[in-house]
Amino acid sequence: MAMFNRSYNPLDDLRDVFDTAAQKTYEAFENSKEYVERAKLRNELNDKYRQLGKAEFEYAVGETDDTDTIDALVAEIRELRDAYVNICKMLRRSEAPVCQRCGKQNIQGNSYCSNCGARLYTD
Numbered sequence: 001m002a003m004f005n006r007s008y009n010p011l012d013d014l015r016d017v018f019d020t021a022a023q024k025t026y027e028a029f030e031n032s033k034e035y036v037e038r039a040k041l042r043n044e045l046n047d048k049y050r051q052l053g054k055a056e057f058e059y060a061v062g063e064t065d066d067t068d069t070i071d072a073l074v075a076e077i078r079e080l081r082d083a084y085v086n087i088c089k090m091l092r093r094s095e096a097p098v099c100q101r102c103g104k105q106n107i108q109g110n111s112y113c114s115n116c117g118a119r120l121y122t123d
């Protein structure tokens with residue numbers, strides 16, 4: 001009888017469960033680093049925007065004719081913003097995607113909806 005099938009080892013199932021859990025924990029940990037990084041980038045970005053606002057204001061009211069500071073800030077903001085957008089995209093891809101057409105929650109890594117076949121990402 002199948003009940004006494006010796007080739008079936010219930011520990012194998014258990015091992016699979018633990019492996020999957022360990023993988024998920026690891027992914028969650030990896031993601032949490034990315035979330036911290038994203039928050040850090042957002043803060044830096046806000047700080048640079050504030051500095052740029054001040055520099056632009058001082059230039060506008062004629063307190064300074066220094067445009068080098070403004071140019072440097074714009075360059076820094078451009079870099080920070082690219083990094084921020086990239087990390088946002090990466091994090092979005094690491095989350096289980098929801099289909100925009102039919103609302104089906106798809107599994108992570110799918111590019112197309114398993115229900116209706118629509119593309120899950122537009123970028």
Ligand SMILES: [Zn+2]
Pocket residue numbers: 099100101102103104113114115116117118
């Ligand atoms: Zn769909």
